[in-house]
Amino acid sequence: MHQIPQVAYRRSIVLMALCVLLVLIAVAAISLGSISIAPKRVFEVLFGMEPSGQIDFARDALVITQIRLPRLILGAAVGAALAASGAVMQGLFRNPLADPGLIGVSSGAGFAAAVAIVLGGRFLPDAATKLPFAFLPMAAFVGALMSTLILYVVASRGGRTSMAIMLLAGIAFAALAGAGTGWLAYISDDRQLRDLTFWSMGSLGGATWSKVAVVVPMVLPTLIAVPFLARGLNAMALGEAEAFHLGISVDRLKTGAILLVSIAVGAAVACSGLIGFVGIIVPHLLRLSVGANYRFLLPASALLGASLLVGADICARTIVAPSELPIGIITATFGAPFFIWLLLRRGPEFAV
Amino acid sequence: MKIVSLSALVTLLGVSLASLPAIGDPGKANESGSLHASQPQRIIAAGGVVTEIVYALRRADVLVGVDSTSTYPASALKEKANVGYVRALSSEGLLSLNPTSVIAIESAGPPDILKAVEDAGVQVSHLPDVATPAGISAKIKEVAKLVGEPVKGAALAAETDKQFAALSALRSKIEKPRRALFILSFMNGRAMVGGRDTSADGILTLAGLQNAASTLNGWKPISDEALFDAAPDIIIAMGHGPQDVTVNSILAVPAFAATPAAKSKSIFIFDGGYLLGFGPRTSSAARDLLLAAYPKLAGQDKRSDLQ
Amino acid sequence: MTELLAVHDLTYQLGNRKLLERISFAAEAGEVLAIVGPNGAGKSTLLRMLSGEEHPTEGSVSIGGQKLASIPQRQLASRRAVMLQNSRVVFPFTAFEVVRLGTEGIGVGLSRRDRDQLALSALANVDAEEFAERNFLTLSGGEQQRVSFARSLAQLAAGRTHISPQILLLDEPIASLDVRHQLALLEHARTLARSGNVLVIVVLHDLTLAHTFADRILVLRKGKLATIATRNEPLSRDLIEEIFEVSIAAEHCHGTPWRPLDSAHKAGALGENQMPRAVLSI
Secondary structure (H helix, E strand, C coil): CCCCCCHHHHHHHHHHHHHHHHHHHHHHHHHCCCCCCCHHHHHHHHCCCCCCCCCCHHHHHHHHHHHHHHHHHHHHHHHHHHHHHHHHHHHHHCCCCCCHHHHCHHHHHHHHHHHHHHCHHHHCHHHHHHCHHHHHHHHHHHHHHHHHHHHHHHHEECCEECHHHHHHHHHHHHHHHHHHHHHHHHHCCHHHHHHHHHHHHCCCCCCCHHHHHHHHHHHHHHHHHHHHHHHHHHHHHHCHHHHHHCCCCHHHHHHHHHHHHHHHHHHHHHHHCCCCCHHHHHHHHHHHHHCCCHHHHHHHHHHHHHHHHHHHHHHHHHCCCCCCCCHHHHHHHHHHHHHHHHHHCCCCCCCC | CCCCECHHHHHHHHCCCCCCCCCCCHHHHHHCCCCCCCCCCCEEEECHHHHHHHHHCCCHHHEEEECCCCCCCCHHHHHCEECCCCCCCCHHHHHHCCCCEEEEECCCCCHHHHHHHHHCCCEEEEECCCCCHHHHHHHHHHHHHHCCCHHHHHHHHHHHHHHHHHHHHHHHCCCCCCEEEEEEEEECCEEEEECECCHHHHHHHHCCCEECCCCCECEEEECHHHHHHHCCCEEEEEECCCCCCCHHHHHCCHHHHCCHHHHCCCEEEEEHHHHHCCCCCHHHHHHHHHHHHCHHHHHHCCHHHHC | CCCCEEEEEEEEEECCEEEEEEEEEEECCCCEEEEECCCCCCHHHHHHHHHCCCCCCEEEEEECCEEHHHCCHHHHHHHEEEECCCCCCCCCCEHHHHHHHCCCCCCCCCCHHHHHHHHHHHHHHCCCHHHCCCEHHHCCHHHHHHHHHHHHHHHHHHHCCCCCCEEEEEECCCCCCCHHHHHHHHHHHHHHHHCCCEEEEEECCCHHHHHHHCCEEEEEECCEEEEEEECCCCCCHHHHHHHHCCEEEEECCCCCCCCCCHHHHHHCCCCCCCCCEEEEEC
16 A cells, blocks of 8 residues: 655644643743742642742732733733634635735724724723723724725625635725824824834733633634634635635635634734734744644644744743833744744745 | 023023932931831832922932833933833833832823732822823822822922912013924924924913914924914924934924024924923923023023022 | 436626527536637636536536536535646645645545545556655646646545546646646546546547547537537538638548647748648548
8 A cells, every 4th residue: 555644743743842832831921020939939829739938929929810820821812813813814815925914904903993092082081091901902803803894895796705806905905094093193192102003013911811801712713613624724725716626615614714813813903902923924834844734734823823922922021121022023023033044944845 | 692402501490309319228218207117118100200200309219110201310210120111011010129109190001000010919099190380289299198208299399389480470571472383303304393282382381482383283293384384483392312303403494494483593402301291390491491482581580589 | 317417508608798608418427528629719617617616697507417506515526526727726735735635525434544545546646656745836837737637536536435426527637748648647537437437528729639538529619519529420620620710731540530730730830811720630
């Protein structure tokens, strides 16, 4: 009989390694921060053990359970959502440059966030002063979904959705949203402008259990649906017509994937701002090591995306402690050169 | 030449209020009436004006951290931990300084962060930020109370009020208000100016000047033609360092060279934090501005009597 | 008994243009059917109707007596495989993975290992085992075409566990292949048909190859079915001249019924009023 290639074996090793990496980074995220807490105490707090010392125990326990833990989970959820969604988008658009931004999520969320920041105070003084940071994510989330919906309607005709039209409409929409944001920036004061800048660079600061409780249920469906998307996205990589020939309901796949991605990324963007590059770099990195098969690529992307973002967040909150950096700066500063390095050392077999 | 760099003057006049930091020696601080004599206070100032007031009260010793907008006095950011931009604070970062309290200006945030810090047992005091003379003395009194110096605070507030009263008296002597244009930044010959509803508008009013850009709302770039219409008698530009805007760079732009201000050489470069901070130094800032704009009033200044 | 494939009065209109008009024919498993015609005659469009990608404006396509549009997609995917002209694969899949994708979700009762084996046999069938592990995107056009053919074969092999007989649709499958692989691919398709369980429909440009390998030739012209030629009634010289707008210098020779067209085609420079000349062996 013919010999079966051993790629599957290598892939399970990679998946396992990614799980271990996520666990290690999670442990680091719990243990590291501007407040130094001994590993022993971290252990005592996490597993409810008898404290060995009383000094600052209450504070440390609070920092671990109320600040670091929700932030870790939020970071992992956002990272997994961004990376897995990036992979899904690339498959759906059959384009290695695609990211969730193409379906209008970022531009819509960005514009809505600008509206919330600049106009929120004028038209909804109560909402803006009492809950500016609950109002903002809500607006961003709604903006993300609305813009996706608009693009979807523009690209769909007679039950079929043209990804090419969606891409073009997405570019036009992004320009429009950019112009809208520009108008708002024009009428904003410098504090609002500064808020907008910070928001657009992303941050996991202000993670609370209540935010976790909102974001995780929106991200989980995408991660759970991932195995069901894999076959369709694999077939899409052969071509849209080919996917149809292989029995894929292409339009149902598109609708489902777009819906899942817009909800997951909309929620992620809403609570953490625009964090770039994770959605593009993670799937590429993995394609170079485990190949293009979505069955592996999607879970691997989620795992690596989670690790990457949590890792970046550790940097963001320790480098300039007690202050902290916007996380988008970290992901791009380290991500982009690494990516270029990967491209430089590509082998003769490299083709995307 | 009326074109003067006022920074030396500013330092001189500011000295009485925004004094040099009183560094260290908590023992001495406690003697002088701290409310928490037994337990030293560890305060984080979130807001440049908070830092400025604490320094003016000579209680820099209680500060363990300041936010990145605390540019005055310049030593604040050098000797205290920087907790980042006032609107983008970090909960663990704040807690890592082991503060007993955080004094947060109205705009500080995000609120979630401040709430998390409060939940951790740190007292968080929210300070209303009103850009009026009354608002300034209220801020001074409140901050003074929080750092345990109510008496000093009341004195500083009273002093501030008195200066504003003197300023108001001086302002009443202005016969014909002049029109002033406030330039926030100057890039490629394009000026970002302060219109209505800006702190610039506030300081111009205090200095008895009419905002020449009152047709604009907020901080806006002004077009050459609007500049012609604005016809400012005086131009005030904000400067921070040597690489910033200079009088010559403003005069190099034809539209600016044609203004009455350029013709009478009434262009002044001020330190931005000084003019727009709305803290203890504001009365002197407004007074400096007023005297620069109306040099004839300099002789009738009663300020020396007040001191 | 109902035919495996029945096309009845098929018309396809796009805007005001009728791309296909009132086409009817039927075909059975075991047959090789070639579709020929000048550029723009509607060959690929017809193939898209047969694959179910597009639905006819009027008329119908039925498979096994069932209207194509009403066949569940999964069942249809087991029933017929399609190989398109150009591969448009994106992302660095290996050749093996591309073929393996042809089996995924197709057929019943197949284990992962079974599907792996189907993919490997299909690769072996097209002489492509040696580059099974190579990135598909780095293969030459001809190699890619062979892998794509293997993918259709693997799909049929997997689908056979679910439903039979089956249909294989090939759209100019040999455009990038060298002569040896052209003949090998068509020979393979014919063998598959001869097994009695597969109907092969292939769009071809080469009339000689069409006559060599096909049992019947559907000749399309401007969206209409001009004629159906068979082994016993090959295309007449006049008809070829009329449809393809060439003038043919026919010469008779024994053995293969047709000689490739292109030698004469390339030799004669085309004058203003001169028709291209082709040599056909009749």
